[in-house]
Amino acid sequence: MSERQPRLTRADFRVFRAIPTRWHDNDAFGHVNNVVYYGWFDTAVNAWLIENGFLDLAGSEVVGLVVETGCTYFESVAFPETVEAGIAVERLGNSSVTYRIGIFRQGGDQAAAQGRFTHVYVERASQKPVPIPTPLKAALAVIQS
Template sequence: MTPAPPVYGHRSPFPTRWNDDDVYGHVNNTVYYEAMDTAINTWLVRVAGLDRLAGPAIGLCVSSSCEYRASASFPDPLEVGLRAGRLGTSSVTWELGILHAGEDVPIAEGRFVHVFVDRETRRPTPVPATIRAAIERDLLAPTA
């Protein structure tokens, strides 16, 4: 039995560009990482209220990975699906999918772990309350 595709609390457009394709004729792996990082941080700023320039806490990526299932090429319209797989005291494990626009089965699945740190000391600090509330409201993946 095939498992159900992941459900993402947020999806953002990821239009491919001419220069995203590599010499093999598909979107290069580095572009997927850029799209995932952009989706996370755009959501944090626009929805969760992260003040990336002056806020007391910032999220640093301490781990990332991506598994590729199928390819895409320019001019394929893609989307990035975003959800939070784990919400800890000072960290968030983001689960992401790269999908053909309007489809539910990811062509790539990524994972980023952000640790929130004090902007000045770079020591771990709790996930800011407004960000925690937005994650709990919009993105926390259901547990099995």
């Protein structure tokens, strides 16, 4: 088993997105279920890609497929909180990018949970890996830490 990663702070991230929790996010233990965090990771990354013109859900010929993800939890979050998802690029390769994701209580400085999210870029029709498009790679470099 690997050592637990140090708890990250807001300073470790470059972009933030507010995400409201929903009533059905809570589980029987009264906190947001662990699977919901992975949805927040996906939402934070893909919203950034869409808003910056790098992803058209219906038309992009090159898309990022998730090949690896993981999460470490430090404290519980529960409905009706709003969380803030922070993203930064941890590793930028030729055809893949690994994002660092932090989930923060609104206004909190330390991550309540943090993880990784890796996309491999493929040509949509063939599903074969391709280099990350140049404009996207340049934008990812800006949020790399």
